[in-house]
Amino acid sequence: MPTYHYRCKNCGYDFTEQQSFSDEPITVCPQCGQEQVHKVYAAPSIEFKGSGFYRTDRGSSK
Structure with a gap:
């Protein structure tokens, strides 16, 4: 179940x-x-670093 900050x-x-997603706030x-x-909204705590995470990046062909 998700945790919400109020x-x-x-x-x-x-x-x-x-x-639950179906519970009223x-x-x-x-x-x-x-x-x-x-509700207090914050930035998500996930961060992608390095190559290969963007549509324009290409992985190694090896």
């Missing part, structure tokens, strides 16, 4: 939750109880 706009509380803060929670 932050409350009211109190600033940060937390993560494991949720969390909207109520577990700390202050306000309906001010939103």
Whole structure:
């Protein structure tokens, strides 16, 4: 199951939750109880380095 990062706009509380793709997003803060929670999006943690990862690159013919 994917892990999502949330932050409350009211109190600033940060937390993560494991949720199924079919689960509704969390909207109520577990700390202050306000309906001010939103998902925090970040860059993916994968990075391709070296040759061979792009369509224009060619692998060795050997």
